[in-house]
Amino acid sequence: MTVRRRIYLLVALAVVLPLMIGVPVKCDPSEPTLRIYRWIESLPRGSKVWFGYDGWASSTAEIAPAAVVVARHLFSRDCRLVVTSTIPDGALLMRKYVGSVARSMGKRYGVDYVMLGYRPGDMKAVRQMSGGMNSVFRVDQNGTPLAQLPLMKGITDARSFAGIFTATDNKTFEYYAIVVKTQYGVPVYGASTAVGVPELYSYYNAGQISGLLAGLRGAAEYETLRNEPGNASSGMLAQSCVHVLICSLIVISNLLFFWKRAWR
Amino acid sequence: MTEAYHSLGIWIAAFLTLCIFSFLYKDNPFYKFAEHVFIGCSAGYWMVLGYWTMIKPNLVDRLLVGEWKYLVPAVLGVMLLLRLVPSVSWVSRWPICFMVGITAGFQIVYTMEAQVLDQVNATIVPLWGNATYGQTLANWILVVGVLTGLIYFYFSVEHKGPLFGWTSRVGIWVLMIAFGAAFGYTVMARVSLLIGRVLFFRDDFWPVFLHTFGK
Numbered sequence: 452m453t454v455r456r457r458i459y460l461l462v463a464l465a466v467v468l469p470l471m472i473g474v475p476v477k478c479d480p481s482e483p484t485l486r487i488y489r490w491i492e493s494l495p496r497g498s499k500v501w502f503g504y505d506g507w508a509s510s511t512a513e514i515a516p517a518a519v520v521v522a523r524h525l526f527s528r529d530c531r532l533v534v535t536s537t538i539p540d541g542a543l544l545m546r547k548y549v550g551s552v553a554r555s556m557g558k559r560y561g562v563d564y565v566m567l568g569y570r571p572g573d574m575k576a577v578r579q580m581s582g583g584m585n586s587v588f589r590v591d592q593n594g595t596p597l598a599q600l601p602l603m604k605g606i607t608d609a610r611s612f613a614g615i616f617t618a619t620d621n622k623t624f625e626y627y628a629i630v631v632k633t634q635y636g637v638p639v640y641g642a643s644t645a646v647g648v649p650e651l652y653s654y655y656n657a658g659q660i661s662g663l664l665a666g667l668r669g670a671a672e673y674e675t676l677r678n679e680p681g682n683a684s685s686g687m688l689a690q691s692c693v694h695v696l697i698c699s700l701i702v703i704s705n706l707l708f709f710w711k712r713a714w715r
Numbered sequence: 716m717t718e719a720y721h722s723l724g725i726w727i728a729a730f731l732t733l734c735i736f737s738f739l740y741k742d743n744p745f746y747k748f749a750e751h752v753f754i755g756c757s758a759g760y761w762m763v764l765g766y767w768t769m770i771k772p773n774l775v776d777r778l779l780v781g782e783w784k785y786l787v788p789a790v791l792g793v794m795l796l797l798r799l800v801p802s803v804s805w806v807s808r809w810p811i812c813f814m815v816g817i818t819a820g821f822q823i824v825y826t827m828e829a830q831v832l833d834q835v836n837a838t839i840v841p842l843w844g845n846a847t848y849g850q851t852l853a854n855w856i857l858v859v860g861v862l863t864g865l866i867y868f869y870f871s872v873e874h875k876g877p878l879f880g881w882t883s884r885v886g887i888w889v890l891m892i893a894f895g896a897a898f899g900y901t902v903m904a905r906v907s908l909l910i911g912r913v914l915f916f917r918d919d920f921w922p923v924f925l926h927t928f929g930k
Contacts, residue, residue, distance in 0.1 A: 459739050466906070470913050512911020513904060539764045569768050575821065589772060629829035645904035649897045656857075657837030659829060666900065667907040682918075686910040693906045 458700065465692040475684035476691070480672040483655060486662035487521065487616075487640045488676050494613050496529040499606065503617035503627070503641075504545035505537050510620035510644050515548050516683035517642030517670035518618035522552045524677060525616070531602050532564040533584065533612070537576050537623050542569040542592065561600045568592035577626040581609035581635060609635040614661070617641035624651055628659040642669055722923045729920045732912055860889045 452460075480488070494500070502522065506514040525532060532553075534545045545566055553564045560566075567588045570576040579587045584606055590596050597603045605611065609631045617624055619641060627639045638661040643651055645666030654660040664670055667690060670683035734749035774792075777785045791810040798807035838861050840854040866879060867886030874883040 456740070462906075462909070466909050466913055470910065470917055473917075509908070512914070513907045539761055539768075542764065542768070569764065571765070571769050574825075575818075578821070589776075629825045633825060633829045633833070645900040645907065648900050649893065653834060653837075657833050659833055666903055667910065668903065682911075682914055686907065686914065689910050689913070690903065690906055694902070697902060 461696055461700075462693055465696045466689045469688040469692050470685065472688070473685055474688055475674075475680035476671065476687040477675045477680075477684070478668060478671045478687060480676050481665070481669075483663040483665065484669055484672040484676070487664065488524070488673065490614060490638065490640060490662060491521070491524050491528055491530070494525075494528055494530055498528075498530045498613040499602070499611060500525055500530050500532050501609070501612040501615040501637075502532040502534045502549060503536065503615065503619065503623065504534060504541045504549060505617050505619035505621065505623040506541060506544065506644075507538055507620055508540040508544065511544065512682075512686075513644045513667050513670075514618040514620055514642055515544070516667065516681055516686075517664045517673065518548050519552055520670060520673045520677055520679060520681060520683070521616055521618075521642065521664075522549045523556070523679065524673075526553060526556045526558055526563070529563075530613075531562070533602065533606070534564060534566045535580060535584075535588075536569045537571070537573060537626075538619075538621070539569055539571075546592070561595070562602055565600050565602050566592040567597075573622070574626045574630065577623065577630050581631045581637075583608050609637045612637060614638040614640060620644040620647065624660070625654065628654045632659050722927065725919055725923045726927075729916065732915070736912075859885070864889050 502525070504518055506518075522532065532549065534549050536542055536545055545568075549564070550566065553560070558564055567584065568591065570580060570587060572579065576587075584603065585597055588597060591600060609615070615627055615631060615637060617627055617639070620643065624639075624641050624643055624647065627641070631637050632639045639659070640662040641660070642664035643666070645668070648663070648665040651660060651663055655663050664673055667683050667686055670681075671687045674681050674684045731749045731752065734745040737743055738746040774785055774789055778789070791813060794806050795810045796807075798804045838857060840857060842854055842858065843851060845851040845854065863882045863886035865886075867874075867883040867890065869879075869883075872879050874880050
């Protein structure tokens with residue numbers, strides 16, 4: 452067996468065994484996570500929140516747990532969600548995750564939440580939507596005209612919302628920060644895949660992003676805050692095991708490298 | 716019947732996941748099969764979604780109610796497709812120019828504000844007199860990191876001597892630390908995807924597997 456295959460096997464074991472044990476890990480919340488929590492706690496009942504499910508299906512494992520736990524928190528505060536997506540897959544995934552949370556909490560479609568679906572155009576789509584949902588979407592995802600949806604009444608532009616939350620694995624988070632925060636001053640919050648987090652921290656430090664859930668870890672922190680252990684919390688033990696394994700492999704291979712060089 | 720379809724979907728998802736993972740051993744027909752199925756399904760899904768969410772509501776429906784100004788994007792779209800006809804493919808450059816011009820003009824305004832001015836503003840921080848020593852240290856690291864990083868990318872002067880030589884070397888260290896942090900996050904992201912697949916097997920596939928075999 453080659454070294455590469457042995458490493459694959461070790462990584463597989465480091466993931467599978469902890470998940471078979473199934474012990475959820477509590478994570479101390481970081482400041483970017485706490486900010487989202489405090490923001491939602493401070494929202495008046497009935498606030499309208501723009502919820503973007505802007506992730507591809509391939510990133511579901513990372514962003515869906517965050518989307519679910521934040522949607523549940525928002526609905527528990529009686530916030531009303533307008534759900535959109537700038538990603539084709541998001542149109543389906545928003546039904547599966549945000550929609551299922553709404554139904555399980557007894558929320559009424561059209562009154563407590565609306566799903567407008569997918570809008571192509573990336574940054575231009577965000578610009579258009581922030582200028583007015585009614586001019587972009589004529590009907591919702593089910594084909595119902597927006598005029599017939601009570602929640603959509605009174606929504607003019609992005610300022611009609613108390614804030615934006617996006618669950619994303621791409622540049623959409625930046626587009627919200629660049630367009631909506633800059634032009635309308637509406638606070639932007641969200642969850643991102645871990646790959647995008649280093650870049651997003653520059654926006655966070657500059658105040659253009661008000662709160663951030665960093666990958667699966669961020670979702671696990673939020674689940675800890677809400678005391679609702681879910682997939683993110685149960686995945687953190689496996690995550691920690693793999694990190695320990697990879698750090699060990701890096702240290703061992705470096706030590707071997709220097710030992711071999713000294714031996715020669 | 717719905718439950719049967721659900722079970723079938725779970726079985727197919729599990730089979731395709733294992734097909735993809737089989738590449739870790741070596742390239743094989745199962746992996747290739749899963750790869751082709753993925754590409755074919757994605758193309759079909761995007762094509763259908765593109766028509767029903769883009770072309771129909773934004774073009775067809777608007778033309779049907781007499782909004783004739785939408786003939787302009789329709790014509791531009793047809794011109795773009797002429798790229799597939801070699802003899803008149805040059806026509807497609809016009810809509811491409813239009814798109815590049817619109818996108819550049821659109822992005823310059825926001826980029827200047829959000830990615831230049833606001834970011835520069837965020838680096839202007841007090842270097843002393845902060846509430847905590849930790850904050851002071853963080854501000855120093857921020858300012859020194861930005862300046863040395865910028866000096867490293869300043870190639871008009873040779874990187875020698877105390878000013879440009881040493882500071883650009885510090886800049887390299889800053890960049891390396893940033894790359895290390897980015898790599899750490901990337902590892903976390905990739906492991907999360909693997910965790911997602913294992914959770915699928917544990918929470919979705921395993922109950923269906925037991926149900927299928929009557930346990």
